[in-house]
Amino acid sequence: MSSNAMETMLRESLWAQTLTVEELDRVIRESHEREVPAGGFALRRGEPADLWIGIIEGLVKMSVSLADGRVSTFTGVTTGGWAGEGSLLKPGPWRYDGVAMRPTRLACVPRHTFERLLSTNIEFNRFLLSHINARLSLFIGLMEFDRLLGPDARVARCLASLFDPVLYPQASSFVRLSQDEIGLLSAVSRQRANRALHELERAGLLRVEHGGVEVLDLAGLRGYLGETESVATAYARR
Incomplete structure (x- = not known):
């Protein structure tokens, strides 16, 4: 029912x-x-x-x-x-x-x-291919920032991943996630997630609010590496 x-x-x-x-x-x-x-x-x-x-x-x-x-x-x-x-x-x-x-x-x-x-339904199959491709792209991106990027960038990319138009078509600029939840999804502690969120806020990419965060610059979140971090330097430290 x-x-x-x-x-x-x-x-x-x-x-x-x-x-x-x-x-x-x-x-x-x-x-x-x-x-x-x-x-x-x-x-x-x-x-x-x-x-x-x-x-x-x-x-x-x-x-x-x-x-x-x-x-x-x-x-x-x-x-x-x-x-x-x-x-x-x-x-x-x-x-x-x-x-x-x-x-x-x-x-x-x-x-x-x-x-x-x-x-x-062939059109449903086409949708499913698009959906699975979006999911695969998300997982590849998650592997990248898990292995190569610092905590601030991981939190930024985690938030940005919630705005894929195929996977999350109803997404709004306000992300209703607690700092505990953001930490769990980003594989960092709540305390480290808190620090990252305030760093991203200082960068003008989001605003920390009660009950979640307001995303101000989605493109900036997707490309964020941090002031001293880069994929190349992160990879060199492995």
Whole structure:
């Protein structure tokens, strides 16, 4: 059963534009909404990958927990974003965890619905290729700033990554993330994230506000290296 909020999200999603009215109505009927508390699993490694999930409201951190307790975070999926399409393209379980970082509402499209669209709608396939390419570009960028850039630049690139028009079409200039959440997504401590945010604020790229940050210069965030940092010097120190 769909809620009004879920139906609205489905109808406003970029991929919905590839469907006929009848196809979209059927997707809405077959989908359902799910609420996940903060710290709960939106999806869990090892469990069957049987849903394509959209974030109606909230934030989900995609990560892998290692046996020694360490956690490797890939990305965060915010309001309006979709996740899980890669796992649905092949049979098997989830290979990563999706943990809600705050109370989160999910739109859940069943695997059989996703597979039907995949096998019958060429425009949906084209959207999916674009979506997966955007996700791949994001991951390559994340690897770059994780390995080559300093903490300030990592926070800048993490925030900038939330503005991809394919992955996050509903993004606004205000990013509703706590400093804890920014630290987790950037793989730095809360204290280091705080320092980075104020450095970026001094650079005129954003404004730190209650409940999040207002992005003032997206291009500047995407290209930020820091006053003394560069990819070349960072690479030389490895």
